Amino acid sequence: MRNRIPTGIIAVAASTAALIAFAAPAQAAPATAHHATVTANGHAASPAFGGSGLLSYGGGTVVTTPHVYIVYWGSQWGSSSITNDPSGEAALQLSFFNHAYGSGDTYFTSQTQYCQGVAIGTTQCGSSGTHVGHPSASPVAGTWLDSASAAPNKPSATQLAAEARRGASHFAVSGDNVQIIVDSPHGVVPSGFKTQYCAYHDLTTASTGGDVPWTNMPYVTDAGAACGSNFIPASGGISGTTEGVTIVGGHEYAETLTDPQAGSGWLDAAGYETGDKCAWISSGQGASAVITMNGANFAVQSEFSNNFNNGAGNCVTFYSSATNQH
């Protein structure tokens, strides 16, 4: 159910009916699928994956049929269409998610090994449980330019969550398969952005009582190098300036897939989720890279794969199967 308001320059062609999740673990993409291009960068070597050990199941839900709804919050974006987006973040973010589907996406496939409905503490789902879904078409189910009023210059977590609920109400959606991404406009600095975080995901409750997983997605390029600008040497036509948009966006999306209730899904013993364990790796296994999804290139960080190296676990940017990942 969608009450999408076109944003002028952005058209969303996702079809909810086409969003069919695979049920099997390790949804194998063909070996001929576009391959991740690992690009080492000039940063000094950083340590291996963070956190503590493998991810384990906490008893909550995972996202089995991803539906992404993007809310452009505030009249600063523009009144009837997006006219104030100096870095082109809105179009890049939308393109990123619009390419994250099917066999042409061998990046988010690493998360389909995780599942719900198994014993708490499980680290390998195998064929048990219900797995994280990998859509066969774009997971983007709607966009909304909420320009009724200006977003606050420094919105609080409470205000951001309220905007996520407005988005859920606008789209008339709720549930753990929904992800509302609240995009703050250029110049708006949510409390803690740039210095404590680049983005985060959380859970709120819709007016109808259902879960609303949501993401606080600030205007990432406003943070510059702190949130990923030029983290990877630009290649494949991508802009170094905007690398953080997809690095951070992919991090939060993967974490929402595996822990939509923000604390009861797949975490390690130190409370790290899949993206945190692999954040800002600049060389070696799991180094951030430029990948190709369905013919388009994007900068991404790696995500954590429990079944890498026969269950030893590590960070990967390419995942075709449990025995073909790196």
Add this chain to the structure above:
Amino acid sequence: MSTRSRLAVTATATLTLAALALAGGCGSARHTAVSDPPSGLPACHAPEAPVLPHTAGSLSETDSGAYCLAAGRLLDVFLTAPGGSAPATRWSRISTADTSVVGYGSAGVLTPPVDVTAGVFKAVHHGVTTLSSTLPNGTVWRVTIVVQ
């Protein structure tokens, strides 16, 4: 979050719990409210206002001393590597010395900035423990958490 004065974090900041107790829980200068917990626990300060949803307070690398946290509440911690550090220099994962007093919360909800190490901790049971982290050069950050 208010701007925090940058305090040099050195190995001398690795105060022991006993020393903290003797010093009456001497926190960083920006924290003025000191409470006297019941049942013999050391005095402690309230942490800075929280950054993340659902948390009760926040600490940074400029903080030292003893901080109060009510049982069941969450605390977020953000440690920023010193300016001018070599690329990829970061504080290590923030550890709790006694998970029966302060356990690990869900820190993975956020993407930290490149030079920031983040952690979320949950006050589990009345008592005292420490949170700590180190820089590659051996500098240690450590605070005491008093769970009331």
